[in-house]
Amino acid sequence: xxxxxxxxLAKIKKxxxxxxxLVEERVRMATDSIEKRDAALAGQVIHSDHDIDEMEVEIExxxxxxxxxHQPVAVDLRFLVxxxxxxxxxxxxxxxxxxxxxxxxxxxxxxxxxFVFDYTEMTEKSQNMLKQSLDAFVNLDLDLAFKVLLLxxxxxxxxxIAYDRIKEAMADHPESLGHLINLLLxxxxxxxxxxxxxxxxxxVIYLIEGEIVRHSKMW
Amino acid sequence: xxxxxxxxxxxLSFFYGGFEALHDISLDFYSNQVTALIxxxxxxxxxxxxxxxxxxxxxxxxxxxxxILIDEENIYAPSVDVVHLRSRIGMVFQKPNPFPKTxxxxxxxxxxxxxxxxxxxxxxxxEKSLRxxxxxxxxxxxxxxxxxxxxxxQQQRLCIARALAVKPDVLLMDEPCSALDPIAxxxxxxxxxxxxxxxTIIIVTHNMQQAARVSDVTAFFYLGKLIEVGDTDTLxxxxxxxxxxxxITGRFG
Numbered sequence: 001x002x003x004x005x006x007x008x009l010a011k012i013k014k015x016x017x018x019x020x021x022l023v024e025e026r027v028r029m030a031t032d033s034i035e036k037r038d039a040a041l042a043g044q045v046i047h048s049d050h051d052i053d054e055m056e057v058e059i060e061x062x063x064x065x066x067x068x069x070h071q072p073v074a075v076d077l078r079f080l081v082x083x084x085x086x087x088x089x090x091x092x093x094x095x096x097x098x099x100x101x102x103x104x105x106x107x108x109x110x111x112x113x114x115f116v117f118d119y120t121e122m123t124e125k126s127q128n129m130l131k132q133s134l135d136a137f138v139n140l141d142l143d144l145a146f147k148v149l150l151l152x153x154x155x156x157x158x159x160x161i162a163y164d165r166i167k168e169a170m171a172d173h174p175e176s177l178g179h180l181i182n183l184l185l186x187x188x189x190x191x192x193x194x195x196x197x198x199x200x201x202x203x204v205i206y207l208i209e210g211e212i213v214r215h216s217k218m219w
Numbered sequence: 220x221x222x223x224x225x226x227x228x229x230x231l232s233f234f235y236g237g238f239e240a241l242h243d244i245s246l247d248f249y250s251n252q253v254t255a256l257i258x259x260x261x262x263x264x265x266x267x268x269x270x271x272x273x274x275x276x277x278x279x280x281x282x283x284x285x286x287i288l289i290d291e292e293n294i295y296a297p298s299v300d301v302v303h304l305r306s307r308i309g310m311v312f313q314k315p316n317p318f319p320k321t322x323x324x325x326x327x328x329x330x331x332x333x334x335x336x337x338x339x340x341x342x343x344x345x346e347k348s349l350r351x352x353x354x355x356x357x358x359x360x361x362x363x364x365x366x367x368x369x370x371x372x373q374q375q376r377l378c379i380a381r382a383l384a385v386k387p388d389v390l391l392m393d394e395p396c397s398a399l400d401p402i403a404x405x406x407x408x409x410x411x412x413x414x415x416x417x418x419t420i421i422i423v424t425h426n427m428q429q430a431a432r433v434s435d436v437t438a439f440f441y442l443g444k445l446i447e448v449g450d451t452d453t454l455x456x457x458x459x460x461x462x463x464x465x466x467i468t469g470r471f472g
Contacts, residue, residue: 002469071428073455074464210457 005070009079012062016083016090019055020134023090023097026052027130027193030097030104031123034186039108042101052094059087075207082207086137089196089203093130096193103182103189110179115169117183119190122158125151126190129197136204145208148201155194162187223250225419226271226389230285233266233275240266242443243285248389248436253411253420255434255451257427259471262440264423268391271421272308273301289389306333309382313394315374317366317381322349322358325366325377329385344384351417352380353410372403379410390414392422396429408433427467431455439463 026045033042063084066072072080129151136145166184170177205213226248233241241263248254256264269275270287273294286293294304306329317325326345335341345362349355354376358369366377375395382390392411396404411420411433424430430437431451438448439462447454447463458464465471 005469073427073431073467074458076468077456 005066005072005076008062008066008070009076012059012066012080012083015055015059015062016087017134017138019052019059019087019090020137022052022055023094024127024130024134026094026097027127030100031119031127031190033101033104033108034119034123037104037108039105042104042108045101046098046105049094049098052091056087056091060084063087078207078210082137082203085203086200089199093193093196096189096196099189100186100193103186106182107179107186115166115173115176115180115183117162117165117187119162119186122155122162122187122190125155125158126194126197129155129194130200133197133200133204136201137207140204140208142205142208145201145204149198149213152194152198155191159187159191222252224248225250225289226421227288228267228270228285229288231267231270231287232284233263233270234282234284235278236280240443241270244445246438246445246448248419248421250388250419251415251417252435253415253422253433254436254438255430256421256423256438256440257425257430257466258440258446259466260425263443264438264440265393267440268393268421268423271389271391272305272310273299274305274310276301306385307387308389308391309385309387310391310393311375311378311382311395314398315371315378317369317374317377319365319367321363322366322369322377323362326380326384329381333385345380348380348384349377351383351414352376353406353413354380370403372399372406375399375403375407376410379407379414383414387418389419389421392420394423394425397425404429427455439466441466 026048029041030045032038033045063080067080070076129148132144132151133148135141136148163184166180166187170180173180199214202212202214205211224247228244228246231241231244232239244263244267256268258264266275270283271289271294275281275283283295286295288294289304289308292299318328320328323345326348327341330341330344335344346355346359349358354373357373358377361368366374369377375398379390379395396407399407408429411422414420415435422430422433434451436448437451437454439446439454439458441462447458447460449459454463455467458467
């Protein structure tokens with residue numbers, strides 16, 4: 001029974017990593033579309049989101065099945081709980097990629113651009129957080145998980161800068177309010193994306209340490 | 220929660236002839252708590268349980284080192300009356316083992332052996348014990364029928380009533396549900412929850428889920444040693460030692 005059970009866990013881990021890779025790819029496409037103002041690429045992100053949703057449901061069902069049939073304890077229990085939660089976070093990150101893509105579709109429609117905010121640093125950092133949180137999960141790397149928590153503060157800072165800059169631009173270009181609001185929302189979606197990556201890192205910490213670090217400002 | 224120290228094993232070693240079945244065990248048990256002893260077969264958990272009411276004394280060639288204090292009194296002191304000790308520390312076994320007598324006589328037996336003659340007192344205590352073991356409603360109409368006509372689960376609750384009748388303050392249970400179906404098991408487990416309000420309970424079980432469900436504290440034994448002891452919820456979510464984790468997650472061997 002033990003070997004059979006370990007196989008089930010390995011299968012779940014593999015499925016979660018497949019979902020992780022898929023979500024990373026969608027985030028990459030969404031952030032590329034910001035930079036290139038590429039509505040077609042943004043459209044691809046929007047129309048392929050159901051793949052992620054389906055996988056999320058499959059993984060959750062698989063976890064529930066294993067919980068019911070094997071009633072795991074200790075590290076196995078923590079693993080399954082972490083997977084269920086990371087699975088949700090990945091799906092939410094997929095949604096944020098769609099949100100970004102929706103903004104980009106609108107932004108890209110404009111012919112003239114009075115103002116741009118360079119999101120390169122913010123997208124790089126958010127993507128890094130996602131990658132590192134998943135790496136921390138694969139390698140059970142506590143240090144890396146804590147590093148992700150620190151990176152989140154940096155992303156928040158850039159979001160605040162974007163807010164100030166776009167607010168100024170709104171005063172200077174009141175005729176472009178719609179465009180600027182969409183531009184501002186991109187920063188909001190990127191910041192949320194980074195938050196979900198932070199949540200993944202927190203789940204990894206729980207998996208390794210058995211301690212729930214959410215809501216505690218210990219780092 | 221009440222944390223009155225009830226039983227304290229201090230550096231207990233136990234030998235079957237030359238074989239050291241228990242090695243230097245120090246373990247405390249508190250009043251009104253259920254402690255589960257878990258571990259693979261042959262790890263010493265049942266031997267340890269049987270040390271607590273000197274049940275092992277009946278086996279030739281055994282030797283005990285260290286001490287077990289119950290209410291601060293060493294039960295291995297020469298002055299201890301073993302019969303009296305066993306009335307204070309009741310025991311329930313793996314297989315229900317009612318006497319081939321009536322239900323009433325089974326529960327009354329210990330009282331009679333202890334010299335209680337007052338019939339009213341006996342009847343009162345029998346009813347009280349059967350109520351405590353959650354069996355009264357099922358048997359009150361058939362008190363004078365043979366106990367062997369009861370179902371396995373009922374027989375086990377009868378054995379618990381029999382143990383309770385002599386007013387122990389500690390209840391030892393050696394795999395009390397291993398011969399029972401899930402429904403009877405659930406009844407015994409509910410009973411354990413009830414009984415811990417009055418008694419100190421120590422249960423040996425092979426069923427890890429059962430240990431997790433019924434106990435407040437879990438002690439893990441392996442190869443005659445106490446490996447880890449802790450609050451049950453912690454032990455089953457985040458054990459401190461890898462050996463414990465390997466055992467409870469089924470990664471042994």
